[in-house]
Amino acid sequence: MNHLCAPDPLCSRVPHAREHEHGFLHSVETGAAVDGPGMRFVYFLNGCMFRCLYCHNPDTWKIGGGRAITLDEAVAEIAPYARFLKRAGGVTVSGGEPMIQAGFVGALFRELKVRFRLHTALDTQGFLHAAVDDDWFDPVDLVMLDIKQIDPAKHKALTGRDVLPSLDCARRLARLGKPMWIRYVLVPGHTDDPKDVAALADFLKDEIGPWVERVEILPLHHLGAFKWKELGLPYALDGVPTPSPEIIAETRAIFAARGILAI
Numbered sequence: 001m002n003h004l005c006a007p008d009p010l011c012s013r014v015p016h017a018r019e020h021e022h023g024f025l026h027s028v029e030t031g032a033a034v035d036g037p038g039m040r041f042v043y044f045l046n047g048c049m050f051r052c053l054y055c056h057n058p059d060t061w062k063i064g065g066g067r068a069i070t071l072d073e074a075v076a077e078i079a080p081y082a083r084f085l086k087r088a089g090g091v092t093v094s095g096g097e098p099m100i101q102a103g104f105v106g107a108l109f110r111e112l113k114v115r116f117r118l119h120t121a122l123d124t125q126g127f128l129h130a131a132v133d134d135d136w137f138d139p140v141d142l143v144m145l146d147i148k149q150i151d152p153a154k155h156k157a158l159t160g161r162d163v164l165p166s167l168d169c170a171r172r173l174a175r176l177g178k179p180m181w182i183r184y185v186l187v188p189g190h191t192d193d194p195k196d197v198a199a200l201a202d203f204l205k206d207e208i209g210p211w212v213e214r215v216e217i218l219p220l221h222h223l224g225a226f227k228w229k230e231l232g233l234p235y236a237l238d239g240v241p242t243p244s245p246e247i248i249a250e251t252r253a254i255f256a257a258r259g260i261l262a263i
């Protein structure tokens with residue numbers, strides 16, 4: 001049986017009634033090329049307990065915000081594309097943080113597998129993984145696990161939350177034999193210290209091993225800054241430069257030196 005939510009003060013605000021039948025959807029994207037293998041249909045769900053300084057979707061943060069949607073309605077959104085997606089890619093559930101709606105998302109993954117046999121990917125920072133049982137991950141083919149920073153203090157400063165649950169999630173997924181793409185946002189002054197990158201690469205090599213298929217280095221961009229302003233939130237990264245090609249190459253090389261594909 002799936003637990004519905006983590007014992008988290010923010011998460012306790014999630015409406016639990018009939019959670020398996022209803023979710024809270026921010027938006028969908030029908031032809032995404034950067035959210036998993038091939039062409040993806042992406043569900044962006046509402047709700048996140050992190051506050052990443054670089055978040056380009058702060059409009060997804062509100063727990064219980066967005067459009068209330070039934071499981072059948074969510075499945076109907078993808079149905080016209082399912083035949084194409086089966087050949088060309090698959091479906092990704094992202095956010096926000098989709099595991100904040102674990103009951104609904106687990107049911108959605110199971111439904112998409114049964115009805116369409118699509119390749120499925122979950123984009124998560126893993127913070128709430130302990131709230132679900134192992135079999136919750138059965139219909140998930142790939143986990144795109146966002147590890148924001150391995151240094152605990154810097155992670156907390158960057159996201160407002162602890163890093164340990166994300167690392168434990170990676171360990172657990174390795175134990176379950178679940179393929180992972182690790183996503184790492186490269187932010188000058190926050191995540192680009194070679195010592196931190198090397199510590200993350202060592203962790204992946206030594207503890208996670210072959211279940212990490214690749215690391216995606218995502219250079220900071222400011223395309224979401226206007227959303228912070230629209231929401232009346234201070235955007236702390238104003239003026240922070242985007243990483244240079246040299247820093248990006250050096251970061252990739254740290255992973256490559258440990259036999260980890262970094263793109």
Ligand code: SF4
Nearest residue numbers: 048050051052055096
């Ligand atoms: S985990 Fe994702 S959605 Fe949540 S604050 Fe960070 S970048 Fe934004």
